[in-house]
Amino acid sequence: MAPIVSEEYKERKRQEILQSALACFAKKGFESSTVDDIVSQSGLSKGAIYNYFKSKDEIYLALMDGQTKESGTKFSKAIAERRTALEKLDFLVDAYLDNDPNEFDNKDQALVHFEFRLYSTRNPELKEVLTERYKDFFVELLTGIIKEGQEAGEFNIQLEPATYADIFWAMVNGVTLQATILNDYAYKSILKEMRTMFVEKLKA
Structure with a gap:
């Protein structure tokens, strides 16, 4: 059975992704930044990021x-x-x-x-x-x-x-x-x- 994840945990991870993305966008520009860049910045997997955001x-x-x-x-x-x-x-x-x-x-x-x-x-x-x-x-x-x-x-x-x-x-x-x-x-x-x-x- 999959572990139960609290809403607080999910929101914390979501904010980590958003702040990592903002850092990438600021450094490389929005269009030049990739999801892989956000993965590298956040330390999360690509699957984890797509679990929260589609694009x-x-x-x-x-x-x-x-x-x-x-x-x-x-x-x-x-x-x-x-x-x-x-x-x-x-x-x-x-x-x-x-x-x-x-x-x-x-x-x-x-x-x-x-x-x-x-x-x-x-x-x-x-x-x-x-x-x-x-x-x-x-x-x-x-x-x-x-x-x-x-x-x-x-x-x-x-x-x-x-x-x-x-x-x-x-x-x-x-x-x-x-x-x-x-x-x-x-x-x-x-x-x-x-x-x-x-x-x-x-x-x-």
């Missing part, structure tokens, strides 16, 4: 899902503690100011994320997953803050919240991409200036 794509999506849930919990708690919509918006920008891709600990992760996003454009199923994640978490989060600001009289009631949520994330993703691919990019000062411009446009 490299599924591993990355699990990584992304975990990060989104972690960010969602953190953001939701912090946003709920802030009184005004503008304070909530400032918190989000500050969170990205603290995640400068020029810094060593952040650059590899940013590279992996952008590489996977480009890779997903050639795969309709992956593209759909990323699109739904973007709408359900990122756009919904900003839309809620902007609507709250409009109801409180902080923001212009004539503006379309979903459109400005898209503008916000285009701003954040754009400056992050520039900092990822260019040398000596003034990420923080540019993002701060973008925040000023964005808030001026939102104000009632």
Whole structure:
């Protein structure tokens, strides 16, 4: 009879695989990394890895899902503690100011994320997953803050919240991409200036 394996044990092994995969993706790039690389990094067998994940794509999506849930919990708690919509918006920008891709600990992760996003454009199923994640978490989060600001009289009631949520994330993703691919990019000062411009446009 096969030994009984606890859920805690399975989750621990799953996390080992995910962290090993992230290390491989950061070192070699997503497309260049293989399951054999993850096997070597983790010390687990290929069969053990396939017992948890069907493919490299599924591993990355699990990584992304975990990060989104972690960010969602953190953001939701912090946003709920802030009184005004503008304070909530400032918190989000500050969170990205603290995640400068020029810094060593952040650059590899940013590279992996952008590489996977480009890779997903050639795969309709992956593209759909990323699109739904973007709408359900990122756009919904900003839309809620902007609507709250409009109801409180902080923001212009004539503006379309979903459109400005898209503008916000285009701003954040754009400056992050520039900092990822260019040398000596003034990420923080540019993002701060973008925040000023964005808030001026939102104000009632």
